[in-house]
């Protein structure tokens with residue numbers, strides 16, 4: 386069966402990114418001039434997906450508005466003969482048709498994916514976490530789809546995790562087929578380092594068979610009272626083959642403050658327009674201590690007083 390549908394869960398509360406996520410979805414945080422979720426949507430399209438579902442929740446209207454037409458803005462830009470920006474704006478809304486499903490309560494990633502069951506039916510489908518950007522020469526989801534086409538089994542994207550970080554990931558126990566392909570024997574959500582079966586963690590991209598829905602319905606809420614996708618994959622790999630693909634690309638967890646800043650810096654450095662200036666600024670800031678620290682700290686004090 387061909388993988389042509391994808392689910393992007395984007396209904397989480399983003400508590401690691403408060404206070405900005407009080408009023409703004411973390412998936413809409415900008416990487417220079419476009420939101421994180423646009424990179425995720427573009428990866429799905431570049432991987433051959435033509436039917437996209439975004440799982441949203443309360444306070445996530447900005448995502449729908451962003452991918453929608455904006456007639457007033459377009460009229461304004463047309464009136465000013467600003468064809469360049471008109472194209473930029475129209476390109477976003479014409480990327481792909483998107484279906485939205487609401488997750489009424491953020492009951493976990495597994496619960497979010499379960500909301501898409503009716504739309505997916507019996508087909509295999511991709512899952513791309515809405516706050517993870519993966520940069521690779523070939524889109525990561527496309528590589529997972531290739532593995533699915535060869536194996537007919539579900540596939541998880543994995544990568545090595547530093548030992549001190551295993552307690553933040555779903556960690557696999559696996560049997561090595563070749564250096565980039567493993568068969569998953571077990572997966573544990575956020576283990577302590579002494580209980581981790583390996584250092585290979587799930588990295589926000591999956592291709593799953595529809596068998597996952599039955600597993601999601603059966604698993605009781607796990608860590609944090611949430612329905613965990615990891616727990617459902619744990620039961621799926623007891624019923625049918627599940628593979629792990631060790632990808633080479635670079636992944637940014639933009640739901641984490643450090644991961645987000647890393648993404649901005651790396652994208653800015655490779656941006657045609659501002660890359661050189663950014664490089665110069667970073668070097669000066671690090672080597673010459675030229676940043677005016679008192680005023681930066683002063684600005685921070687103002688915002689915290691305001692809060």
Ligand code: UTP
Pocket residue numbers: 394395396397398399400401402412440488490491492493494496497514515516517640
């Ligand atoms: P995260 O665990 O990173 O999101 O989920 P979170 O719960 O918003 O994070 P923190 O810990 O509170 O900061 C990964 C992806 O799954 C979505 C999120 O929006 C994110 O894109 N998600 C998570 C849902 O759609 N629903 C949920 O109930 C939980």
